[in-house]
Structures are given as C-alpha cells and as structure tokens.
Amino acid sequence: MKLKDFMAAMSAIESDRKLTKEVVVSALEEALSKAFRKQIEIPDALVRVDINEKSGEIHVYQQRTVVETVEDDELEIALADAKALNQEYVLGDLVDIEVDITKLGRAAVILAKNVMKQKIREAEKQVIYDEYCDKVEEMVVGTVETVEEKFALVNIGKTLALMPRTAQIPGERYYENQRLRVVITEVNKETKGAQVLVSRADAALVKRLFEKEVPEIYQGVIEIRAIARDAGERTKMAVYSHNENVDPIGACIGPRGSRVQVIIEELGGEKIDIFEWSEDVSELIKNALSPAEVLAVIPSEEKRGLLVVVADHQLSLAIGKKGKNARLAVKLTGNKIDIKSESDVEAMGIDWRVIAIRQQEEARAKLEERRALEQMEHFASVRNEMEQEESVLPEEIHTPIIEEYVADVIAQEENSDAAVAESKETAPLETTVVVDELEEAARIAKEKKKASGMSVKHEYVSKLEQLADASGKSEEKTVSRKKRTEKEDKEERRKPTFDPKKRDYEFKPIYSEEELAEIARQEEEERANDWINDDIDFDEYDEYYEE
Structure with a gap:
C-alpha cells in the first residue's frame, strides 16, 4: 500500500472540502474498522485502528478478551496464550493482534470507501450548517452557476445554494456567472439536496438593501418596523425615527431620491412606498393604504377585523390593481381589512362618523393618561436623585438654593397631579393641561438663577x-x-493735524546749472515780448468803455 499517496489524498480532502484533519482521520478509522468486520463477517468484533499522522503508518488490530476457557476463538483468547505474548495480561484484558489490511477483500474495500464518503459528506454538511445557520435573512453576494427551469444554483462561497422558481423575481432573467444579491431564507442539514436556500423575492432583501444604502438605518437611528412585498410589483415599508430631528421618510429617499433609486434599480424597477409608523392601528392602516384617502377606520361588526371607509371615488384606488394595495396593507398591519365606500356604509345603517369621533376621543384620552404617568415618573425620579445628592453632599454644600429647588420640584409634582385630576373631572378632553418637561426644566433653571443672584436676561427684540x-x-x-x-x-479724519499758514519753513526747489540757465533764458524772452504792455497806456480808454 502506498502510504505516501494515501496521506497526500487525505490532505487534499482536508483542503478541498475545508475539513479539519481530525474529521478525516476519524472517518478513515471508522471505515477501516467496518471493512475488517465485513472481512471476518463478525459485526461484534472489537477493532482498533492506529494512524500515525507524522509517519503515515496505518495499523489495524483485532482485540480479543482474555478468558479461562475459549468459546469463540475470533473474540477470545486463552490466558496461557495471552501470557505467552505478555506476562502482565490478566483475565478480562484486551489483547491487540495486528491484522494485514492489504488482504482485505473487494467487498470490504468498497464498504470502506462508501463509509468514508458518507462520513466526509456528513462532516461537510455540518461545517456548512455551522457557517450559515446564523446568517438567515442576511444578504450575500453570489454567482449563478446553473439555471434550470424550476430553480437556479447560486455559489455563495462555501456551498451552492438553491434558488427555487418561487423565490425569483417574476420577469427577471438569470445567466451563468451573473453576480446577484440574494438573502438566505433557510439552512438545514437533514435534506439530501441543497442545504441553503436563497431568495430575491423575500421582503428581507429590501430591508437589507435599505440598511446598506441608508446609514441612519444601519446605525439604529431609523428603524424599519414593518415591511410587506409583492415581488416585482410593489413594496410597502413603515419606518420609525428614534430621533425627532431626523425625518425617517426623507432619510430613506435620500437627496433627490438617490438612495431609493439605487434600490429600485437593483429590484428591476419595483415600486416602493415608504410611510411613517404609528402605534395607532387606525393611523397605520390609513398610511398603509396610501395614496388612497381614508375617511375612517372602525371595528367591523360582522367579521373580526376592521372596516375601512373611503370616499366613493377612492374605492378602486384603495383596493388597488388586482387587490394588491389592500393585500399588502393586510400583510403589513396583520389585521383583516374590509374596505367599503361611504355610500355602502351608510346603506348598511352604520353611523361611521360618530364611531370615528368616539375612537379618537378614547385614543386621545389614553395618550394624555400615558403622558401624565410618564411625567409623574419623571418627577419622582428627579426627587429621588435630589434626595440621594443631599445624602451624599457634605453639610456645607446644602445651601438654601438646593433646598428651594427640591421643594419647587415637589410642589410642581403635586400641582401637576391636581391639575390632571381636575381636568379629567371638569374640563373637556381637548383642554386637558399636561406640563411639558422642557418648560418645567426651564422654569426651574430660571428660579435657580434668580435665587443665586444672577440677573434674568431681557427678552430679545429684533431690529425689525x-x-x-x-x-x-x-x-x-x-x-x-x-x-x-x-x-x-x-x-x-481728513483734516490735517497742522496749520500750513503758520509754518516756519520754505519749500525751495533744487535745480541744476543747465536748468537755471534755461529758466533765465525764458525770462528774458518774456520780457522782450512784453513791450506792448509798456508802450500803451490803457487808462486813457477807460472813459470810452464806460460810455
């Protein structure tokens, strides 16, 4: 037997199937032990296989039990014969007798091969299961290997995943070596075929695409509360923002629709409706049935569910083409919905307006009660914190300002409780007064500043x-x-800093000798040309000009 070639084949199995050496060795040991039992045709025989990974030597031993009287020489050995091999053997010990595995028959070798294949296949399935069992509803990028009529095989890395026809987007065509984004829908290890199932028609794919394109969703600022999808046609998604300063719908759409447009192109032009989540089921159904305008959502008397009232001209829009709009709204909200026009509801004798007003009042009362309860809990926590701070701080820090602050918080709590109780008894539901937390904090801060001697700032008045x-x-x-x-x-600023008339200096130009000679020559010429002024007496003609 060429042990080197055999060990090289074992190493190739480890690397190709990405299995550990212990798994391959264990499979080989079980295969050899079953092959030897097949050879001697004794299923109950005790066999021990010793494999030396460093040297590559393989030894198979048949184990026999030491007894006084031998009844089956294939399973037992006499004490005298065992003593001949080793004096330390006693009754009940197991004696290892090596056998020659090269003399195994054809049936035993085939059995060993099949057993090893089965063990390696089971180990490989376990490795794949451990790899992908925690990735259900996660998006992965795969390559199309084979396209058949009823399914397609997608290589997702360590295995080939099956994408059935029902998990494909209608109208989408696939070809070999095409890269696709798919979502893992199922992972199992019991089936004989593919272990991993992937899909492009599942709603989880749209959710993962939004997490990839919208950072606010990935960071947890915006949450996708509910999603319903009709693959290839339309998807409805309800989003909720944990930060009041972040618009959930605008963040998902992106600047000029850049974010949602990438997802629409990935899904082959599928339409996506994004609206805001609401804890009120009636409000949620109104948003889910958009773009139709819902007049009211009231409990249904005949069936278990809700009755949606719309205008007569909005009925077809609310139901949608082939009922898709209504079907997606039912899937998203999880409630049975019966959509009726306003005239049909009035013909049934149902005064839906009165029922809707009563529902709104009940919902508003619950909301106000919940807000009041949250405020009382907040005031109680503030009081406990201040009491704890008083117990921790030394006596010299217990100033009248802190005592006044604590008393103010307690008094405010009592006043708010009395106001809530009084409003429930006397005032109508719309005029229920609930003290806002920010206003309370601002008032306390202002009182604290006043007590500490700080001046209160005047109100700002703009120039306008x-x-x-x-x-x-x-x-x-x-x-x-x-x-x-x-x-x-x-x-x-332009006035000079000195008086030029009271100067005690004189500006004198500096000329060269040539310039001085030129100036003297010009003066002589002027005097020579000025002879007419010297010879004529203009005073004689003054009387003439005066007349």
Missing part, C-alpha cells in the same frame, strides 16, 4: 420690531443723523 414700533418721522431723523454723523467723522 424696533423699526415697526418707531414712527416714520423719528425713523427718518435717526437715519439722516446717522449718515450726517458718519460724513462729519470722515471730514474730521
């Missing part, structure tokens, strides 16, 4: 309000005075 209150006349004077003042300031 000042100009609106002032008269037009005073406004013109103020503006003109301001401009004149600025002009005077500029002129004042």
Whole structure:
C-alpha cells in the first residue's frame, strides 16, 4: 500500500472540502474498522485502528478478551496464550493482534470507501450548517452557476445554494456567472439536496438593501418596523425615527431620491412606498393604504377585523390593481381589512362618523393618561436623585438654593397631579393641561438663577420690531443723523493735524546749472515780448468803455 499517496489524498480532502484533519482521520478509522468486520463477517468484533499522522503508518488490530476457557476463538483468547505474548495480561484484558489490511477483500474495500464518503459528506454538511445557520435573512453576494427551469444554483462561497422558481423575481432573467444579491431564507442539514436556500423575492432583501444604502438605518437611528412585498410589483415599508430631528421618510429617499433609486434599480424597477409608523392601528392602516384617502377606520361588526371607509371615488384606488394595495396593507398591519365606500356604509345603517369621533376621543384620552404617568415618573425620579445628592453632599454644600429647588420640584409634582385630576373631572378632553418637561426644566433653571443672584436676561427684540414700533418721522431723523454723523467723522479724519499758514519753513526747489540757465533764458524772452504792455497806456480808454 502506498502510504505516501494515501496521506497526500487525505490532505487534499482536508483542503478541498475545508475539513479539519481530525474529521478525516476519524472517518478513515471508522471505515477501516467496518471493512475488517465485513472481512471476518463478525459485526461484534472489537477493532482498533492506529494512524500515525507524522509517519503515515496505518495499523489495524483485532482485540480479543482474555478468558479461562475459549468459546469463540475470533473474540477470545486463552490466558496461557495471552501470557505467552505478555506476562502482565490478566483475565478480562484486551489483547491487540495486528491484522494485514492489504488482504482485505473487494467487498470490504468498497464498504470502506462508501463509509468514508458518507462520513466526509456528513462532516461537510455540518461545517456548512455551522457557517450559515446564523446568517438567515442576511444578504450575500453570489454567482449563478446553473439555471434550470424550476430553480437556479447560486455559489455563495462555501456551498451552492438553491434558488427555487418561487423565490425569483417574476420577469427577471438569470445567466451563468451573473453576480446577484440574494438573502438566505433557510439552512438545514437533514435534506439530501441543497442545504441553503436563497431568495430575491423575500421582503428581507429590501430591508437589507435599505440598511446598506441608508446609514441612519444601519446605525439604529431609523428603524424599519414593518415591511410587506409583492415581488416585482410593489413594496410597502413603515419606518420609525428614534430621533425627532431626523425625518425617517426623507432619510430613506435620500437627496433627490438617490438612495431609493439605487434600490429600485437593483429590484428591476419595483415600486416602493415608504410611510411613517404609528402605534395607532387606525393611523397605520390609513398610511398603509396610501395614496388612497381614508375617511375612517372602525371595528367591523360582522367579521373580526376592521372596516375601512373611503370616499366613493377612492374605492378602486384603495383596493388597488388586482387587490394588491389592500393585500399588502393586510400583510403589513396583520389585521383583516374590509374596505367599503361611504355610500355602502351608510346603506348598511352604520353611523361611521360618530364611531370615528368616539375612537379618537378614547385614543386621545389614553395618550394624555400615558403622558401624565410618564411625567409623574419623571418627577419622582428627579426627587429621588435630589434626595440621594443631599445624602451624599457634605453639610456645607446644602445651601438654601438646593433646598428651594427640591421643594419647587415637589410642589410642581403635586400641582401637576391636581391639575390632571381636575381636568379629567371638569374640563373637556381637548383642554386637558399636561406640563411639558422642557418648560418645567426651564422654569426651574430660571428660579435657580434668580435665587443665586444672577440677573434674568431681557427678552430679545429684533431690529425689525424696533423699526415697526418707531414712527416714520423719528425713523427718518435717526437715519439722516446717522449718515450726517458718519460724513462729519470722515471730514474730521481728513483734516490735517497742522496749520500750513503758520509754518516756519520754505519749500525751495533744487535745480541744476543747465536748468537755471534755461529758466533765465525764458525770462528774458518774456520780457522782450512784453513791450506792448509798456508802450500803451490803457487808462486813457477807460472813459470810452464806460460810455
């Protein structure tokens, strides 16, 4: 037997099937033991297989029990014969007798091969199951290996996943070596075929695509509360924001629809409706049936479920083409919905307006009660925190400001309880007063500043309000005075800092000898040309011009 080739084949199995060495060795040991039992045709025979991984040597031993009297020489050995092999053997010990595995028959070898194949296949299934059992409803990228009429095989890394016809998007065509985004829907190890099932028609795929494209969903700021999908046609998704400053619908759509457009292209042009989640079932159903306008959602008297009332011209829009809009709303909300037009409901004798108003009042009362309870819990927690701080702080820090703050919180709590009780008895439901937490915190902070001697800031008045209150006349004077003042300031800055008339110096130009000679020559020419002024007496002609 070529042990080197055999060990090389075992190493190839480990690397190709991505199995550990212990799994392959265990499978080989079980295969050899069953093959030897097949050879000697004794199923109950005790066999021990010794495999040396370093040297590659394989030894198979048949174990026999030491007894006084031998009844079956294939399973037992006499004490005398055992003593001949080793003096330390006693009754009940197992004696190892090596056998030659090269003399195994054809049937035994085939059995060993089949047993080893089965064990390796089971180990491989276990490895795949451990790899993908925690990835159900997770999105992976796979490559299409084979496309058949009823299914397609997708390579997702460590195994080939099966995508049935029902899990494919209608109208979408696949080809070999095509890369697809799929979501894992099922992982099992009991079936003989594919262990992993993937889908492109599941609603989880849309959810994972939004998590990939919208960072707010991945970070947990926005949550997808419910989703319903009709693959290839339309998807409805209800989102909720844990931060009041973040718009959940706008974040999912993205700037100019960039985020949702990527998902629509991935799904082959499938339409996606995004609306805001509401704890009120009636409000949620109204949002789910958009773009239809719902008048009211009331309990159904005949059937268990809800009756949705819409206008006569909105009935077909609410139901949708082939009932898709209503079907998706039922799937998303989890309630049975019966959509009726306004005229049909009135013909049935149901006053849906009165029922709707009563439901709104009950929902508003529950909301106010819940808010009041949350406020009382908040005030109680604040009081406990202040009491704990008083017990921890030293006596010199217990100033009157802290005592006044604690008393103010307690008094405010009592006043809020009395106000809530009084509003429930006397005031109508719409005028129920609930103290807002932010207003309470601002009032306490203002009182604390006043007690500590800090001045309260005056209210800010904008310039527009000042100009609106002032008269037009005073406004013109103020503006003109301001401009004149600025002009005077500029002129004042332009004035020199010295008086040029009271100077005790004289500016004298410096000329060269050539320039001085030129200046003297020009003066002589001027005097020579000025002879007419010297010879004529213009005073003689003054009387003539005066006449």
